[in-house]
Amino acid sequence: MKPYIIVFGNEKGGTGKSTLAMHVSVYLLNSGFQVGTIDVDARQGTFTQYLAHRKASPLSLTLPKHEAIAKSSLDDKEKIMADETKRFEQTMRNMSDCDFLVIDTPGNDTFLSQLAHSFADTLVTPLNESFVDLDVLVKVSGDNLKTMRPSIYAETVWNQRKERAKKGLKPIDWIVIKNRLNTLYSKNRGDINVVLEELSKRIGFRLGVGFCERVIFRELFLSGITLLDMENTGHQxxxxxxxxxxxxxxxxxxxxxxxxxxx
Ligand SMILES: Nc1ncnc2c1ncn2[C@@H]1O[C@H](COP(=O)(O)OP(=O)(O)O)[C@@H](O)[C@H]1O
Ligand SMILES: [Mg+2]
Structure with a gap:
């Protein structure tokens, strides 16, 4: 059976892709599934590093089959694409026995990231509740909040949807979630929600509930544990x-x- 592929993506750094990729992977592992994890943001390597801390932990923790795919060191564009495609497909073959693959991508547009998106069954895009973050999805007019046109990342997803259609694959289930939510109400926040609701219908994503800003997410990295391991490992x-x-x-x-x- 083919693994089900979950990609975390957004052409913007610091929105919570790696943190959430880690948590979803551990959720699946702790539910008893075979999970493969792939880091195509090998340059930053947050996902890989988080998992390395997990592997080094003295606690007995569930581990996925993990590979990081580095960018090609070749210099010709065609050769780079061929090399990265070959290595990406090899990794997918190495993980073909898994139930789920979780792929973390960088906060910028790379060919490896495009490849990952073209394989996504589910794409999760976390974003901060700010018009700065929203700008990678849509251009919004400052006067009347009218959405003007989809922007770079929405176009990337659109193109990958076309690629999938060509391969005869079913459409990507695209989920957008707000991360690091502030509990205080502000007018800005209401405005963002109005734009997101409108955009979800227009460019076809499902808007999830999201995550509040919580210090714990920043504290777990070095220990390699997630919120889902805390109880089993004696944490309060x-x-x-x-x-x-x-x-x-x-x-x-x-x-x-x-x-x-x-x-
Ligand atoms: N809900 C949250 N509350 C507080 N901090 C968070 C939350 N989600 C992520 N972070 C922190 O934000 C920073 C960026 O997260 P990261 O997952 O590395 O983003 P990305 O992979 O999109 O660049 C990290 O320091 C992470 O610990
Ligand atoms: Mg990251």
Missing amino acids: LSLSHVSARQELRELIDFMKLPHQIAA
């Missing part, structure tokens, strides 16, 4: 941790992954 869960874990479960439910996950 605060109310904020429980709420964050609940948000993660809501994301997983919202993703409607294949039937295996129904349990």
Whole structure:
């Protein structure tokens, strides 16, 4: 059976792609699935590093089959594309026995990132609740908040959808979620939500609930554990941790992954 492929993408850094890729991977691992993880942001390598800390942990933690795919060192554009395609496809073959593949991508447009997007069954795009982040999805008029045209990242996804259609694959289920939400209400926030709702209908994504800003996400990296390991490893869960874990479960439910996950 072909692995189900989940890609975390947004042509913007610091929105939570690697953090959420790690949490979704651990959720799937701890649910008993065979999980392969791929880092095509090998330059930054956050996902790879988080998993390296996890592997080095003295605690007994679940681990995926992981590979990082570095950019090609060749100098000719055609050769680079051929080389990266070959290595990407080899990694996919190495992981063909997995139930799920989770792929983390960089915050900029690279050929490896495009390849990853073209294989996505589900694409999760986290963004901060700010018009700066929204700008990679859509150009918005400052006067009346009218959305003017989809921008670079929306176009990337659009192109990858076309690539998939050519291959006869089913469309990407594109999910956008807000991350690092501030609990305070602001007018800006209301405006962003209006634009996101309109945009979701126009360019075809599903808008999930999202995650609040919580310090715990920044504290776990070095230990290699996630919110989902805390209880098993003797950590005390605060109310904020429980709420964050609940948000993660809501994301997983919202993703409607294949039937295996129904349990
Ligand atoms: N919900 C959150 N609350 C607080 N900090 C977060 C949250 N999500 C991510 N972060 C932090 O934001 C920073 C960027 O996250 P990261 O996952 O590396 O983003 P990306 O992969 O999109 O560049 C990291 O320091 C991470 O720990
Ligand atoms: Mg990252």
